[in-house]
Amino acid sequence: MSYRLAHLKSLEAEGLHIIREVAAEFENPVLLFSGGKDSIVMLHLAVKAFAPCPPPFPVMHVDTGHNFPEVIDLRDRRTTEAGVQLIVASVQESIDAGRVVEETGPRASRNRLQTTTLLDAIDKHRFDAVFGGARRDEEKARAKERVFSFRDEFGQWDPKNQRPELWNLYNGRHRPGEHIRVFPLSNWTELDIWQYIADEGIELPPLYYAHRRTVFERDGMLLAVTGFVTLQDGERPFEETVRFRTIGDATGTGAVRSTAADAREVAVEIAATRITERGATRADDRVSEAGMEDRKREGYF
Amino acid sequence: MTQTTPLRTDSEPAVEMLRVATAGSVDDGKSTLIGRLLYDSKAIFEDQLASVEDTSRRRGNAHTDLSLLTDGLRAEREQGITIDVAYRYFATPRRKFVIADTPGHIQYTRNMVTGASTADVAMVLVDARKGLLEQSRRHAFLASLLGIPHLVVCVNKMDLVGYDRAVFEAIRTEFAEFAARLDVPDLTFIPVSALNGDNIVTRGTNMPWYEGSSLMHHLEEVHVASDRNLVDVRFPVQYVLRPRDGEHRDYRGYAGTVAAGVLRPGDEVVVLPSGFTTRIAGIDGPDGPVAAAFPPMSVAVRLTDDLDVSRGDMICRPDNRPRTGQDLRAMVCWLAADADLRPGATYALKHTTRTVRARVGEVRYRLDVNTGHRDTECGALALNDIGRVTLRTTAPLFHDTYRRNRATGSFILVDEATNNTVGAGMLLDDAP
Ligand SMILES: Nc1nc2c(ncn2[C@@H]2O[C@H](COP(=O)(O)OP(=O)(O)O)[C@@H](O)[C@H]2O)c(=O)[nH]1
Numbered sequence: 001m002s003y004r005l006a007h008l009k010s011l012e013a014e015g016l017h018i019i020r021e022v023a024a025e026f027e028n029p030v031l032l033f034s035g036g037k038d039s040i041v042m043l044h045l046a047v048k049a050f051a052p053c054p055p056p057f058p059v060m061h062v063d064t065g066h067n068f069p070e071v072i073d074l075r076d077r078r079t080t081e082a083g084v085q086l087i088v089a090s091v092q093e094s095i096d097a098g099r100v101v102e103e104t105g106p107r108a109s110r111n112r113l114q115t116t117t118l119l120d121a122i123d124k125h126r127f128d129a130v131f132g133g134a135r136r137d138e139e140k141a142r143a144k145e146r147v148f149s150f151r152d153e154f155g156q157w158d159p160k161n162q163r164p165e166l167w168n169l170y171n172g173r174h175r176p177g178e179h180i181r182v183f184p185l186s187n188w189t190e191l192d193i194w195q196y197i198a199d200e201g202i203e204l205p206p207l208y209y210a211h212r213r214t215v216f217e218r219d220g221m222l223l224a225v226t227g228f229v230t231l232q233d234g235e236r237p238f239e240e241t242v243r244f245r246t247i248g249d250a251t252g253t254g255a256v257r258s259t260a261a262d263a264r265e266v267a268v269e270i271a272a273t274r275i276t277e278r279g280a281t282r283a284d285d286r287v288s289e290a291g292m293e294d295r296k297r298e299g300y301f
Numbered sequence: 302m303t304q305t306t307p308l309r310t311d312s313e314p315a316v317e318m319l320r321v322a323t324a325g326s327v328d329d330g331k332s333t334l335i336g337r338l339l340y341d342s343k344a345i346f347e348d349q350l351a352s353v354e355d356t357s358r359r360r361g362n363a364h365t366d367l368s369l370l371t372d373g374l375r376a377e378r379e380q381g382i383t384i385d386v387a388y389r390y391f392a393t394p395r396r397k398f399v400i401a402d403t404p405g406h407i408q409y410t411r412n413m414v415t416g417a418s419t420a421d422v423a424m425v426l427v428d429a430r431k432g433l434l435e436q437s438r439r440h441a442f443l444a445s446l447l448g449i450p451h452l453v454v455c456v457n458k459m460d461l462v463g464y465d466r467a468v469f470e471a472i473r474t475e476f477a478e479f480a481a482r483l484d485v486p487d488l489t490f491i492p493v494s495a496l497n498g499d500n501i502v503t504r505g506t507n508m509p510w511y512e513g514s515s516l517m518h519h520l521e522e523v524h525v526a527s528d529r530n531l532v533d534v535r536f537p538v539q540y541v542l543r544p545r546d547g548e549h550r551d552y553r554g555y556a557g558t559v560a561a562g563v564l565r566p567g568d569e570v571v572v573l574p575s576g577f578t579t580r581i582a583g584i585d586g587p588d589g590p591v592a593a594a595f596p597p598m599s600v601a602v603r604l605t606d607d608l609d610v611s612r613g614d615m616i617c618r619p620d621n622r623p624r625t626g627q628d629l630r631a632m633v634c635w636l637a638a639d640a641d642l643r644p645g646a647t648y649a650l651k652h653t654t655r656t657v658r659a660r661v662g663e664v665r666y667r668l669d670v671n672t673g674h675r676d677t678e679c680g681a682l683a684l685n686d687i688g689r690v691t692l693r694t695t696a697p698l699f700h701d702t703y704r705r706n707r708a709t710g711s712f713i714l715v716d717e718a719t720n721n722t723v724g725a726g727m728l729l730d731d732a733p
Contacts, residue, residue, distance in 0.1 A: 003563065003595040004526055007318040007397040012587055016599035017558045020540040024612050024654070048587045049556070049599075052549040053542055136388045143387040162385070163722045164411055164636045166418040168558070169651050169713045173720035187399055189390050 008196050015045040015184040017168060018147060022129045022182050023049075023056050025172045029129035029182075030087070030122075033059035035075035036247040037204055038133030041193055042184060044202055046131075047082050054083030060125075062118050064110040065092045066228045070205040071247055078203075089121035119155040122179060129172065131182050137189040147186050153177040190245075191270050198263035207244045208266065210258045215240050221254035316392070319520060322401045322417040322449065324440040325426030330457045334426065334495035335389060335402055338517065341502040342391040386416045395521040410670065410685035411636040413440070414725055417447040418711070421525045424453045424516075429462045429492070433475050435671045441476070442670055445483035446632065446687070446727070448707055450528050452480070453489045455516060459508065460494040466510045482673070484704075487523070491516050529596050530706050534562030534570070535623060536594075536616040537653035537699075537709070542601055554585060554601030555610055560653065560708035561701075562618070564594045564602065572608055573615040573625065573699050579606040596708070613655035615699040623699040623709055629659070629692040630729045632668075632703075635682040637716065637723035642682040642690065648723065652698050652712040659714065662691035689729070703727035 033039045046055040079086040094117040148170040215222040216235045242255035260266040325331035389400040401416030423444035462468045469492040499505040502517045542554035568581045582603040594600045650659040667679035667688040703710030714724030
């Protein structure tokens with residue numbers, strides 16, 4: 001035997017280690033689960049980390065209310081199969097309670113509002129560790145974030161004052177009211193995620209694979225025609241064979257033209273793609289070069 | 302070789318992961334070199350490139366500044382220097398690379414130590430015009446201290462010295478002489494131009510006198526499999542799996558990451574600190590039972606006897622045990638700006654899966670990381686200092702020297718008032 005571990009298995013092992021470390025050291029962790037591919041992979045790791053027991057923490061969906069029904073369907077099935085409790089934190093409720101003000105206009109998005117809903121839910125449930133599916137390859141500001149990332153009592157991240165993180169000795173200490181964001185997929189790339197999904201035969205919402213859909217073009221992106229968006233002058237709906245690279249709020253998640261019918265084919269396409277996941281498909285990330293850093297400081301995912 | 306993807310079919314050998322730590326002084330060209338590796342391995346996407354081209358143009362640069370690809374946080378963009386550890390990813394069909402990119406200035410020693418802690422390979426940049434600076438020595442020294450077995454010295458900006466072989470050879474000779482005093486098992490020198498791409502991915506034609514590999518080729522080939530300790534079985538128990546009810550009611554699994562050695566079902570093992578001996582009944586990997594577990598696998602070990610085992614315990618072989626004790630000797634790198642490490646101070650100490658309290662005994666000396674000189678009069682360690690200290694812990698630790706095993710020879714110190722990680726420790730031999 002060569003005693004070598006393939007890179008996906010090394011990444012998986014690292015993820016399991018991180019997830020167990022949190023379960024061992026924190027009182028009240030929660031795993032953020034959107035029904036998107038990264039959170040599905042994260043839940044898959046959590047299930048493996050504690051088998052044959054169910055993961056010893058609930059999962060939470062920060063729900064913008066602008067959902068694709070296929071995603072909600074899989075969210076409910078996966079959490080039931082995994083034997084974990086599902087908590088839904090609703091942006092609509094934050095709006096109704098006057099905690100946030102809904103954006104208006106044809107380009108309104110609830111993406112930014114999620115931060116308040118998330119922080120309120122962390123407060124309410126007294127979560128002290130929050131698993132997120134973010135990866136360091138997604139974006140420049142994320143490239144420096146720790147695996148255990150400290151948040152002060154306002155949920156804020158201070159990029160200039162991060163704890164050094166050495167070996168696999170994670171420091172999760174915090175005071176009441178503060179919490180730690182934990183990113184078990186930090187070292188995965190988008191391609192790793194897809195290869196892993198293919199290798200493991202993980203089910204994703206069908207939106208991730210090529211399908212016919214009515215879309216329209218805005219700012220060079222293809223957006224789905226749903227009840228949540230209003231077409232502007234000159235925007236014309238048409239049928240196209242597309243898939244989604246990320247799944248977030250239905251108003252701001254772009255589709256790409258594709259014929260990839262399964263995870264292996266998506267991986268092949270990704271490998272050949274010349275545009276980042278965020279660049280291609282997240283309307284709100286394109287606002288400014290420093291957009292993500294600003295939102296992360298405020299407590300965003 | 303510059304093909305994008307490590308896509309494989311099931312019959313091809315799996316891609317391995319390689320962790321690389323880089324260090325270089327400001328302006329040595331580190332960002333450009335990493336940008337070039339990412340660019341040439343096609344890990345850079347068009348939209349990122351467009352944004353960089355845009356910024357280069359706005360700043361009035363004649364050519365696209367690849368270093369902008371790796372500048373992260375706004376503060377750094379403003380100051381124009383790299384101030385933190387940033388992680389970058391790229392892959393070739395052979396390997397997947399994680400680069401921990403750290404600044405080289407002495408004020409950032411702590412960042413270098415952080416980036417180097419998990420690295421297989423250290424990559425040090427030297428500006429061919431400036432030759433071996435104090436900083437280059439420091440980087441090599443830190444790489445050796447952190448137990449990185451492979452050191453690659455990239456002599457950069459060869460284009461600015463006319464691709465002159467003599468310049469390269471002089472730097473090589475001087476560096477090798479210095480490194481002979483360090484513990485660096487594998488030392489490689491590559492003359493490069495990050496700006497033009499010479500010897501980065503392909504050899505190019507500017508330095509026909511150079512017969513070695515390109516940097517990328519070297520990183521793909523460097524042999525790291527034997528760096529792991531497969532001899533001393535060390536399994537720190539991380540989490541106990543014990544279903545309360547249902548069909549798995551009788552399951553008891555001790556979950557953790559293999560720190561060293563190879564575990565197999567049937568092996569006789571001892572559990573520390575209890576000292577009870579038992580056998581491994583089975584090992585459950587992420588996909589079910591496995592015939593062997595080795596680092597860095599994450600598994601659950603089942604034992605034939607029903608023992609009281611909990612987090613922080615260590616499973617090993619009866620005839621090969623770690624050292625056990627409360628008195629530690631270690632090299633500590635001090636990471637905190639707001640307080641020094643002083644005799645008498647207490648900290649939380651995390652070692653494998655065990656957290657205890659530790660009191661500092663003495664600070665025996667502070668090491669000058671530029672010269673290797675030992676200052677025995679220092680009395681304390683300040684930010685970015687590295688020194689030899691003794692510690693006494695509230696409970697025994699099961700440990701090895703860092704040289705022998707990075708996983709059971711390392712610890713962190715946490716300030717219990719601020720909760721910050723303030724020290725990184727590497728355990729030494731018991732001999733004074
Ligand atoms: N002529 C030449 N210039 C280089 C080379 N590598 C980097 N530079 C330039 O040196 C300067 C500093 O490079 P940069 O990558 O930002 O250095 P860092 O501070 O080490 O990250 C920039 O102006 C680069 O264009 C090289 O191989 N040859």
